[in-house]
Amino acid sequence: MADINQVEKYVNMTDLNAPMGRGREAAGADPGKGAPEGKGMAVPEAKLQEFAELLFFAYRDFTGDPDAILKDFGFGRAHHRVLHFVNRHSGLRVADLLELLNITKQSLSRVLKQLIDQGYIAQQAGASDRRERLLFPTQRGRALAERLAAPQMVRLANALEAAGPGAEAALRRFLEAMINAEDRPKVSSIMSASPADPENGDKGKAT
Numbered sequence: 001m002a003d004i005n006q007v008e009k010y011v012n013m014t015d016l017n018a019p020m021g022r023g024r025e026a027a028g029a030d031p032g033k034g035a036p037e038g039k040g041m042a043v044p045e046a047k048l049q050e051f052a053e054l055l056f057f058a059y060r061d062f063t064g065d066p067d068a069i070l071k072d073f074g075f076g077r078a079h080h081r082v083l084h085f086v087n088r089h090s091g092l093r094v095a096d097l098l099e100l101l102n103i104t105k106q107s108l109s110r111v112l113k114q115l116i117d118q119g120y121i122a123q124q125a126g127a128s129d130r131r132e133r134l135l136f137p138t139q140r141g142r143a144l145a146e147r148l149a150a151p152q153m154v155r156l157a158n159a160l161e162a163a164g165p166g167a168e169a170a171l172r173r174f175l176e177a178m179i180n181a182e183d184r185p186k187v188s189s190i191m192s193a194s195p196a197d198p199e200n201g202d203k204g205k206a207t
Helices: 014-026 045-071 077-088 094-101 105-117 139-163 167-178 181-192
Strands: 121-125 133-137
Touching: 045 077, 045 139, 077 094, 077 105, 077 121, 077 133, 077 139, 094 105, 094 133, 105 121, 133 139, 139 167
Parallel strands: none
Antiparallel strands: 121 133
């Protein structure tokens, strides 16, 4: 595995364009190959358009809270995503992170290098394979990850409370169904894994 400390050109739109292209291709594909799973539910197109717009506005505000914090650090959403997963899954391999985010090595390289150089993430060689690069949040990284997550957790809690009884289960089913069918087992495995222990999972130096 290549060392992520090698500087590569950062393609800022890769993580946006790749999923969009994938969705367009999936529109006419088989359900087993990533296409939406149509089950004959008759939902008027106008209603689906409304839901699509609501999803856009919900995502805008959900990401807008941490975006305001990220600006103070000169970071963007790509930094947030990387920090989130490294913080939640301490010891994550670079290869695993690439797969999770579904982006290219080029699009990840610069973001990860910035987080390492500025002391938010520490990188270590694997114990069994020295070519592997394992990623750990530093104390500084954990603090920033928690700060970014805090307003999102409040927003989610308030929205679930406002939605009423049964909202939590319905939301989980909806979000899981929105994921491409072939990716659901992988996501389920990630979600079922225990988050890293803040005391034992942090292999980086405090900064």
